[in-house]
Amino acid sequence: MIEAYLLVATGLLLTIAVALWRIARGPDPADRMMAAQLVGTSGIAIVLLLAAAGDDWAMLDVALVLALLAALSVVAFAKSVRRAGYGDPEDAPEHEPASRPPEHTDA
Amino acid sequence: MSPALLALVLTLPLLGALGAVAVGRHGGPVAVAAALATLAAALWLAVRVATDGAVSIAVGHWTPPLGIRLTADGPAVLFLATTAVIMTAVVLYAVHWITGPKAGADRDGPMVHTFWALLLLLWGALNVIFVSRDLFNLYVGLELASLAAVALVGIEGRRETLAAALRYLLFALTGSLLYLLGAALLYSAHGTLDLGLLAGQLGRHPSDLLALAAMTAGLAAKTALFPFHVWLPPAHAGAPPAASAVLSALVPKASLYILLRLWFDAEPDGAGPVGPLLLGGLGAAAVLHGSLMALRQQRLKLIIAYSTVAQLGYLFLVFPLVAAAGALDPAGGDAAWRGTLFQALSHALAKAAMFLCAGLIIEAAGHDRLERLAGTARALPITLFAFGLAAISLMGLPPSGGFVAKLLLIEAAFERGAAAWALVVLLGGLLAAAYLFRPLAAAWRSPDGDAPGFAPVARRRQALPMALALAALGLGLFSAGPAELMGGLP
Amino acid sequence: MNLPIWMPYALCGAGLIGLGLYGLLARPQLLRRILAFNVMGAGIFLLFGALARRGEIAYADPVPQAMIITGIVVAVSATALALALIVAHAGAGGGEGLPSDTPGGGKRDERGDDDARDDAGHDRRIPGRDRRRNEREGAAR
Amino acid sequence: MATPFDLALSLLVLVIAAFAVLGRHGFMAVVFFITFGLLLALAWLRLDAVDVALAEAAIGAGLTGVLLLVARSRLKALEPPLAPAPHPVLRAGAGVGAAAVTTGLVLAIPALPLSTGLQAEVMEQLPLTGTDNPVTAVLLNLRGWDTLLETLVLLAALLGVWTLAREIDWPGRAGRAHRTRPDGVLAQFGRVLPPLALVIGVYLVWVGGHRPGGAFQGGTVLAAAWIVTVMAGLLPAPRVDDRTLRTALLAGPVAFVVLAVAGLLADSVLVFPPDRAKLLLLGLEALLAVSIAATLAMLVFGAPEDRSGRDP
Known part of the structure; x- marks a missing residue:
């Protein structure tokens, strides 16, 4: 039974490898980020399988944390696409004018 | 009594740092109180250790290998006390520097909110490093010291200082990781990270050799050993003078101190003849390269910073001088061991004095370019006198601590029959005289007719570097006590 | 094949250490060097944790685990400070990397092959030879 | 006993790290780093270190990734001058040094004495x-x-x-x-x-x-x-x-x-x-x-x- 769980987990690793190809190819940052989310989902599935294989259900907490923090990185990504604190995905323009970088002086 | 004193020396700076964060921009008085209290505790502890011998604490009563051991022996209390003296002088100096003449007492800004806490955290980390005997605990202490030091380098936020801070951070991080790698290998092989328990066990496995090499390389990078020194001059010259004094005088000594403990406490007898010779050779190269670079600088703070590269080089001569024929030989190494400790302590005091002098000169003149320093001696006589006294110690002239250090190193070199190392020490002293003469000569020149004036500097502030320079001198005049505390090789 | 379970992870850790060390020393961009620092740190932790799993006992040695958790927190602290410094350095007019060590040795805008490509596909437009690159990319799409 | 899963996971972690460190595209490197932390958490589970896996998932993959994403976007917005290329000698030296460390470790790992631990x-x-x-x-x-x-x-x-x-x-x-x-x-x-x-x-x-x-x-x-x-x-x-x-x-x-x-x-x-x-x-x-x-x-x-x- 344990072997079966690990076999499935190995298969999921292969899907991760495919997602990695998308991260490497891009071309848009959003493509790469979406692929990373796919890796996250597969990773969570693998955690569940490992928990079942090892009969150690404390491992499930890791899946919880991974899911939560993946969501956080999506939010951070959405915010990072646009400048100065805006970042709703539904009204992100394709290109925006470069704003003047703030000066950092020892006032 | 003594364990409580040790506990206070370790925790008072940390409490002070937390207090400084709590009170925000009024951190100055908190820092002064913490500094004076720590100084008192450190000096008292030194006296107790000198009379009653070393003090040891098992943190939380958990003895190694499970717990962490903190030991204040002779060398440790010497470093603790020297650090306390320098830090107190720096804190007293910085109280006036941070409020500044222009801003007045109301000044608010990131600097006043962070400087005191960072300085005290750095102090706390240094104290931990001097007494901890656990390699992982030393790692955390090193990282605390590094991050606080990096933040202090970049605190003025100009592009050059930020670049200097980043370069410093990269070297420090690489060094820490190499050190951590070594610690991980040692734990995996021996099941302990306590230096006392590791003693005599090291050097039996190839992995120990790898661990030792990684740790030595990492610590050497953090100590700015040639050729890993490139981060030091911009970082130490770019930081505000109060921070430079601490960074140059104390921070590289912390990683060196761990290196000495690692090599001489844990006695890696499989180190072979190559390692010590290589370290000594790089140290000699640092002495010559640092001195020559100091000769070429046009800014006072850069001269002092390159001088640190050179003076740190002497500290690595201990490795070839103590090691003979592949194995470390404590019998003939006592002079080298004591000479190295004298060099570390007297350089710390003298270099801190010099950076505080440079800070006062910059406050008075508005810059530190040699060609425009004419007349400084007349405006700041006490400061320049203190600078001269500190220079005597760096050159190794009697009766300073630097003189005792170099005498012992030369003695050790002749005992070992390796006169080449003695030549390095002598040549380094001559070069130090040359590069330190330049700023002194510039300051004593009479100003041209239309030279700009100097802002006044309070005498009691000029007394601070003076006290440090006198302490460096006193280390030579009263060398018997410290020499006894240093003991022989552990 | 009778490989103990910790072995692949220990070897992986050794590989990560080398990769990270190389990146830390040889990559020009500061951000990338911080990435490499984290890779090297993770490699050391993985090696440490794998070696701690060697014993016959069914559970891992908790002491290295605690040290690794401490190490992870120290690493994130250093990373946060480094990233803030990098952004502030660029904000004060500094570059993606550090100026060359030797004075006058390296020009500020000189770029290596990797760096020019590093920004391919990102929102920076560089005239001259970079236009060729953009066209090439357009064709590839 | 190492299973094919362990071998595949170790290999994947190495490949991802190689992309993160050596890859040419900056943003891609950051995204690879995020997945790197995620897979490391799996490795920690296989090593029976659930506490470490939690820390890695939360801090190593999650928070460090967020810090990197934020810093990279801010850095790009500032459009800093490109970094000067490192000297080829330095690059070669770093490569030799890094290879030496890894080789030394690979040779030392099987021979490392088995301490009882604590x-x-x-x-x-x-x-x-x-x-x-x-x-x-x-x-x-x-x-x-x-x-x-x-x-x-x-x-x-x-x-x-x-x-x-x-x-x-x-x-x-x-x-x-x-x-x-x-x-x-x-x-x-x-x-x-x-x-x-x-x-x-x-x-x-x-x-x-x-x-x-x-x-x-x-x-x-x-x-x-x-x-x-x-x-x-x-x-x-x-x-x-x-x-x-x-x-x-x-x-x-x-x-x-x-x-x-x-x-x-x-x-x-x-x-x-x-x-x-x-x-x-x-x-x-x-x-x-x-x-x-x-x-x-x-x-x-x-x-x-x-x-x-x-x-x-």
Whole structure:
């Protein structure tokens, strides 16, 4: 039974490898980020399988944390696409004018 | 009594740092109180250790290998006390520097909110490093010291200082990781990270050799050993003078101190003849390269910073001088061991004095370019006198601590029959005289007719570097006590 | 094949250490060097944790685990400070990397092959030879 | 016994790291790094280190990834001059050095003597430490002195970030202002995610007393809850001189250091008397979690800065 769980987990690793190809190819940052989310989902599935294989259900907490923090990185990504604190995905323009970088002086 | 004193020396700076964060921009008085209290505790502890011998604490009563051991022996209390003296002088100096003449007492800004806490955290980390005997605990202490030091380098936020801070951070991080790698290998092989328990066990496995090499390389990078020194001059010259004094005088000594403990406490007898010779050779190269670079600088703070590269080089001569024929030989190494400790302590005091002098000169003149320093001696006589006294110690002239250090190193070199190392020490002293003469000569020149004036500097502030320079001198005049505390090789 | 379970992870850790060390020393961009620092740190932790799993006992040695958790927190602290410094350095007019060590040795805008490509596909437009690159990319799409 | 899964996972981790370090595209490297942390968490599970896996998932993959994403976007917006290429000699030297270290390790690993480790000793003392989780026992009690310093490392990093603020922006709210459409996706996200994270974070802190978890893992999840709330524009980041914030930042370290000082009554530092250890650890862990959450979140927000926001 344990072997079966690990076999499935190995298969999921292969899907991760495919997602990695998308991260490497891009071309848009959003493509790469979406692929990373796919890796996250597969990773969570693998955690569940490992928990079942090892009969150690404390491992499930890791899946919880991974899911939560993946969501956080999506939010951070959405915010990072646009400048100065805006970042709703539904009204992100394709290109925006470069704003003047703030000066950092020892006032 | 003594364990409580040790506990206070370790925790008072940390409490002070937390207090400084709590009170925000009024951190100055908190820092002064913490500094004076720590100084008192450190000096008292030194006296107790000198009379009653070393003090040891098992943190939380958990003895190694499970717990962490903190030991204040002779060398440790010497470093603790020297650090306390320098830090107190720096804190007293910085109280006036941070409020500044222009801003007045109301000044608010990131600097006043962070400087005191960072300085005290750095102090706390240094104290931990001097007494901890656990390699992982030393790692955390090193990282605390590094991050606080990096933040202090970049605190003025100009592009050059930020670049200097980043370069410093990269070297420090690489060094820490190499050190951590070594610690991980040692734990995996021996099941302990306590230096006392590791003693005599090291050097039996190839992995120990790898661990030792990684740790030595990492610590050497953090100590700015040639050729890993490139981060030091911009970082130490770019930081505000109060921070430079601490960074140059104390921070590289912390990683060196761990290196000495690692090599001489844990006695890696499989180190072979190559390692010590290589370290000594790089140290000699640092002495010559640092001195020559100091000769070429046009800014006072850069001269002092390159001088640190050179003076740190002497500290690595201990490795070839103590090691003979592949194995470390404590019998003939006592002079080298004591000479190295004298060099570390007297350089710390003298270099801190010099950076505080440079800070006062910059406050008075508005810059530190040699060609425009004419007349400084007349405006700041006490400061320049203190600078001269500190220079005597760096050159190794009697009766300073630097003189005792170099005498012992030369003695050790002749005992070992390796006169080449003695030549390095002598040549380094001559070069130090040359590069330190330049700023002194510039300051004593009479100003041209239309030279700009100097802002006044309070005498009691000029007394601070003076006290440090006198302490460096006193280390030579009263060398018997410290020499006894240093003991022989552990 | 009778490989103990910790072995692949220990070897992986050794590989990560080398990769990270190389990146830390040889990559020009500061951000990338911080990435490499984290890779090297993770490699050391993985090696440490794998070696701690060697014993016959069914559970891992908790002491290295605690040290690794401490190490992870120290690493994130250093990373946060480094990233803030990098952004502030660029904000004060500094570059993606550090100026060359030797004075006058390296020009500020000189770029290596990797760096020019590093920004391919990102929102920076560089005239001259970079236009060729953009066209090439357009064709590839 | 290593299974094909372990081999594949190790290989994948190495490949990802190679892309993250050597890959040519900067953003791609950051994304690879995020997946790198994720797979490392799986590796830690295979090594029976669930506590470490939690820390890696929360801090290594999650929070470090967020820090990198934020820093990279800000760096790109500043359009800094490109980095000068390193000297080929330096590059070759780094390659040789790195290869030497890896080769040395690969040769040393199979020959490394098998030390017994300390698990037996830890288990023997576990009843006296006040917790049933051996990792928590080592982290907070047996080697609590490390952890005390570690919380100060976090604080030092935050102070270092704060030094980078401009004087005119001080003491403002941390970081930049976040604006979102009140009915937008982000704001919705910000309403759903944080309560969930709050529950999980508190749970992880509490569970650390007897199962994998603890102040660092739980504190990071709490930090994530706060970061999402702020990024979604639902709550402004606090002012850096805010008293509540300072209290939150200092609660854990102060409790830790005071406890360390109190140890001098027993001629040591940081003593947890066995009869009171459970209560002390519980209180310490709760305060530490608050401080860790506050410090990590403030590290993500950054120093106070110009909040006028010229973006339309």
